[in-house]
Amino acid sequence: MALLKVEHIYKSFGGVKAIQDFSIDANRGEIHGIIGPNGAGKTTIFNVISGIYTADEGAVLLDGKDVTHMEQHLITREGMGRTFQNIRLFKGLSVLDNVMCAFDPQSRYGVVGSLLPLPKRFAEEKRGREICMGYLKMVGLEAYAQERPENMSYGHRRKLEIARALTCNPKVMLLDEPAAGLNPVEVGELTELIQRLSREIGFVILLIEHRLELVMNISQFIHVQNFGKTIAVGTPAEVRSNPEVIEAYLGKEEC
Amino acid sequence: MSLYTHILTQILITVVSVAGVFVLTGMTGMFSLGQAAFMAIGAYTSGILVTKLSLPVYVAWPAAVVLAVAVGFIVGLPTVRLRRDYISLVTLGFGEAITALLNRATAITGGASGLTGIPKITTLPMAIVSAVLVIALIMFFKRSKYGRQCIAVRSDELAAKSMGINVPKVKMIAFLISVAVTAYGGCLYAFYTAYVDPTLFGWKKSAEWVIMVFFGGVNSLTGSVLSTFVLSGLPEVLRFLQNYRAIIYAVLVLLIINFKPAGLLGEWELTPANVKRLIARSGQPKRTKEVD
Numbered sequence: 001m002a003l004l005k006v007e008h009i010y011k012s013f014g015g016v017k018a019i020q021d022f023s024i025d026a027n028r029g030e031i032h033g034i035i036g037p038n039g040a041g042k043t044t045i046f047n048v049i050s051g052i053y054t055a056d057e058g059a060v061l062l063d064g065k066d067v068t069h070m071e072q073h074l075i076t077r078e079g080m081g082r083t084f085q086n087i088r089l090f091k092g093l094s095v096l097d098n099v100m101c102a103f104d105p106q107s108r109y110g111v112v113g114s115l116l117p118l119p120k121r122f123a124e125e126k127r128g129r130e131i132c133m134g135y136l137k138m139v140g141l142e143a144y145a146q147e148r149p150e151n152m153s154y155g156h157r158r159k160l161e162i163a164r165a166l167t168c169n170p171k172v173m174l175l176d177e178p179a180a181g182l183n184p185v186e187v188g189e190l191t192e193l194i195q196r197l198s199r200e201i202g203f204v205i206l207l208i209e210h211r212l213e214l215v216m217n218i219s220q221f222i223h224v225q226n227f228g229k230t231i232a233v234g235t236p237a238e239v240r241s242n243p244e245v246i247e248a249y250l251g252k253e254e255c
Numbered sequence: 256m257s258l259y260t261h262i263l264t265q266i267l268i269t270v271v272s273v274a275g276v277f278v279l280t281g282m283t284g285m286f287s288l289g290q291a292a293f294m295a296i297g298a299y300t301s302g303i304l305v306t307k308l309s310l311p312v313y314v315a316w317p318a319a320v321v322l323a324v325a326v327g328f329i330v331g332l333p334t335v336r337l338r339r340d341y342i343s344l345v346t347l348g349f350g351e352a353i354t355a356l357l358n359r360a361t362a363i364t365g366g367a368s369g370l371t372g373i374p375k376i377t378t379l380p381m382a383i384v385s386a387v388l389v390i391a392l393i394m395f396f397k398r399s400k401y402g403r404q405c406i407a408v409r410s411d412e413l414a415a416k417s418m419g420i421n422v423p424k425v426k427m428i429a430f431l432i433s434v435a436v437t438a439y440g441g442c443l444y445a446f447y448t449a450y451v452d453p454t455l456f457g458w459k460k461s462a463e464w465v466i467m468v469f470f471g472g473v474n475s476l477t478g479s480v481l482s483t484f485v486l487s488g489l490p491e492v493l494r495f496l497q498n499y500r501a502i503i504y505a506v507l508v509l510l511i512i513n514f515k516p517a518g519l520l521g522e523w524e525l526t527p528a529n530v531k532r533l534i535a536r537s538g539q540p541k542r543t544k545e546v547d
Contacts, residue, residue, distance in 0.1 A: 050417060076419035088414035090407045092474045092522055101407040104400035105419040111428055114399035115392055121399065128400075168419055 001064055003028050004049075004172045004204045009058030011041075011048055018044040019055075020228045026172070026204040026221075031194070033207045033215035033236075036225035037248065042208045043085060045225070046174045049206070050082050051075040063171050077105060081170030083161040085177045085208075089149040095160055096145040099132040102167035135163040138200075139193060155186035159193070166197070172204045173197075179211050187214060194218055216240070224248065260379050262491045267382035268443045269464075270483045274389050275436030276464040277479040281472075282397060283429040284409030286343040289330075289350025291460035293434045295357060296323040297441025298451045299364055302373045305446075307363070312376060316442045323438030327431050335426040350458050357453040369452030370445075377447035385443055389436055394476055394524075396432065405429050406474065470511050472518030477525040482518075 004026040011019040018041040026032050034042050047053045049060055051072035059068045067075045090098050107128055113121035136142045139159040149157055158178055165173060175194070179187050195218055198205055209215045215222065216236040224232040224245050232242045239245055272294055279285050300319035304310045310318075334345045357364045364370055396402045404425045407415045412422055445451050467486050471478025486504065493500045511519060523529060 052413065052417075072416040073419050073421050076417055082417055084414065084417075088411045090410040090414065092406045092410055093403060097403055097406075100400075101403050101415070101420065102418040104404050105421065107400045109400065111401065111432075114396050114401040114428075115432075117395065125400075164418065 002026055002061075003063055004206075005059075005061040006045075006049060007059045007061070009045075009048055009055040009060065011044055011053060011056050017228045019048065022058075022223075022225075022230055024206075024223065026206070028204065029198060029202045030221065031198055031205045031207060031219045033209060033219035033222045034225060035209065035212065035215055035222060039227075040225035041228040042225055043176055046082060046176055046206070046208065049172075050080050050174060073105070076168050079169060079171035080174070081165035081168045081172070082174035083158070083165055083176055083178060085180065087154075087157050087161060089157060089160060089164075091150065093149075094145070095141060095147050095149055095152070096129065096132060096136065098149055098160060099135060099164050099167050100128055102164045103128040103132055106169075132163075132167055135166045136160075138166065138197070139163045140189075154181045155183070155189070158182065158186075158190065162193070162197075166201075170203055172206065175205060175207045175209075177208050177210060179209055179214055187211065190214075191218055262488065264377065264379050264382045264447060266484055266487045267379075267386045268377070268440055268447060269467075269487050270386045270480055271389050271443060272437045272440035273464050273467050273479050273483045274386075274393050274476065275433040275440065276461075277433075277468050277476050278393055278396065278405070278429050278436070279433035280465055281468045281474060281476070281479060282402065282405040282409060283426060285339055285426060285430065286465060287346040287430075287433070288343050288458045288461045288465075289346035289348070289353070290433070290437055290464060291456040291458070292346075292350035292353035293323045293327060293437045294441035294444065294460070295353055295451075295453070295456035296326060297438030298445035298456075299357060299370060299441075301442040302370050302445045302451060303363060305374065306370070306372050312374075312446070316439070319442055320435050320438045323441075324431050324435050327434035328427075331427050331430045335423040335430065346461075347458055350456075350461060354453045354457055357456075364453075367453065369450055371450050373445050373449045373451070375446065375449045377443050382443060382447075385439070389439070390476065390480060393432075393436070397476065401425060401428055466508055469518055470508060472520035472522065474522040475518065475520040475524055477523065478518050478520035481520065 002025045004024065006022060006024040009019055009022050022045055024032060034045065036042055048055045051067065051070060055068055059066055062078050062080060065078060067078055090101060093101065107124045109118065109121045109124045112118065133142055133145065136145060139162055141156060141159055141163060144152060144156065149160055179190055182190060191214055194205065207215060207219060219236060222234065222236055222239040223230055224239055226248045231244045231248060232239050276290055279287055297319045300322050301315045304315035304318060305312060330345065330349050334342050358367050404420050407420060408422055408425050416422055467482045468479050470486060471482030489504065490500050493503060
C-alpha cells in the first residue's frame with residue numbers, strides 16, 4: 001500500500017488550468033522530485049495535497065485514508081508536513097516556540113490548563129520542549145532555541161521550517177524549494193539532511209526544486225511538470241534523456 | 256476619597272478591560288470595535304441582577320460574565336471563520352446594536368437616563384487585586400499552548416493551519432477570554448461609579464482600547480498596561496490644558512505609530528529573565544542593528 005497516493009487530480013483557477021491529471025504513488029522511504037519551469041503548477045500540487053486548495057477532480061490518499069476534502073489542519077494531523085517556498089515562520093515567537101506551535105495541537109491540556117498552573121500543563125509543556133528540542137537537534141539548530149527566527153540566516157530559517165514540519169509527525173513531507181536562496185555550502189548540508197531524514201524517519205518526501213543537481217542526486221523518481229501537465233515520470237536517468245524534458249528546459253532544436 | 260485614588264481606580268478598571276483586548280488584538284490580531292459592548296453586558300447584567308432582583312454580588316458578577324461569554328460565543332461563531340478585517344465590522348455592528356438595545360429597553364435598563372442605584376462596592380484595593388490577577392492570568396495564557404497558537408495565527412494563518420492548528424477554535428478561545436475579562440471589567444466599573452448609561456460603551460471606547468494595545472506594543476502585555484496608565488492618566492494630569500488634551504493625545508499616538516510601529520515596548524515583557532538581560536546589556540556598548 002502506497003503511503004501517499006494521488007489519483008488524477010485537476011485544479012483550475014478560472015481559465016488557468018494549474019494542474020491537469022497529476023498522479024503519484026509514493027512508498028515509505030522514497031524521495032520524489034517534482035521539477036518544471038516557473039508556473040508549471042508545482043506549488044499548486046503541494047497546496048492541493050496539503051489541503052490549502054481542494055482538487056476539482058481526483059483524490060489524495062494519505063496512508064490509505066481519503067483526505068481530499070478534509071480541512072487543512074486535520075490533514076496535517078493525519079501526517080502531512082510541509083515547508084513553504086517563501087519561508088513562513090511565526091513572527092513574535094522564539095525558534096523553540098515556532099517548533100512548539102506544531103506540537104501544541106498534540107499537547108494534552110485544555111483551556112483551563114492554559115490559564116491556571118495545573119501540574120498537567122507543566123508536564124505536557126516539558127514533554128513538548130523535549131520533543132521539539134530533539135527535532136531542533138536533528139536539523140542542527142539546538143543552540144539557537146531562544147533566538148528569534150528573524151535574526152537567523154536564510155539557511156537556518158529553512159532548517160527551522162523543516163524542524164517545525166517534523167514536529168507534526170509527518171508520514172509525508174512536502175519540501176517546497178528548500179534550497180532556494182542558499183549558498184553552495186548550505187545546499188550541501190541540506191542535501192545531507194534530507195537524505196538522513198529520509199533514512200532515519202522513513203517517510204515519503206516530495207521535493208520541489210529548481211537546482212537540478214540536488215533533485216537528480218537524491219530523488220528516486222522525478223516528475224516533470226510543464227504548463228500543468230506531467231510530461232515525464234521516471235528515474236533521474238530516464239528523465240534526463242527524455243527528449244520532451246530537454247525541449248521544455250532547453251527549447252526545441254532548430255534544424 | 257481623594258482625587259488620586261479615584262483616578263487610579265478608574266485606570267485599574269481600564270487595565271482589566273485592555274488586558275482583555277490585548278489577548279484579542281495584541282496576541283491574535285483580531286480587531287473588535289464592539290468590545291465595549293461586552294463591558295456593557297457585564298456592567299448592566301450585574302447591575303440589574305443586584306438592583307432589580309436583589310441577588311448577592313457573588314452571584315450577579317459571575318452570572319454577568321457567563322452571559323457575556325454566551326453572547327460572545329454566538330457573535331464569535333460566524334465571525335471566527337471570516338477574514339480578520341470582517342471581524343471588526345461584525346463586532347462594530349454588534350456593539351452599536353447593544354447600545355441601541357440598552358437605550359430602548361427603558362423598563363429594564365433605564366434607557367438613555369441610565370441605570371442608577373447600583374451599590375458602590377469596588378474599592379481601590381479590589382481594583383488592584385483584580386488588575387494583578389487578570390494580568391497574571393493573561394501572562395500565563397500567553398505562555399501556554401493556546402497563547403503560542405494565538406501568536407502563530409496572528410503571524411501567519413496559512414502556516415498555522417499547515418502545522419495542524421485549528422485556527423477558528425484558537426480565535427474563538429482568544430475571543431471568549433477577552434470577552435470574559437472585559438465583562439468582568441464592566442462589573443467592576445458599574446459597582447464603582449454606581450451608575451451606567453449606554454453612551455459609555457460605544458465603539459469609541461473599543462477603539463480607544465485598541466489604540467492603547469497598539470501604543471504599548473502589539474506583543475507586550477507590559478506595554479498594554481503601561482500605555483493604559485499613560486493614555487488614561489494623561490488626560491487627568493493635563494486637565495489644566497482643557498481641550499488641548501485631545502491634541503496632545505493624538506500627537507502622542509501618531510508619534511508612536513510613525514517612529515515605533517511595533518509600539519512602545521514591541522515584544523518586550525516585564526519578566527525576571529528579561530530584566531536581568533536588560534541590566535546585563537546596559538553595561539555593554541549598544542549592539543548594532545541586526546540584519547534581517
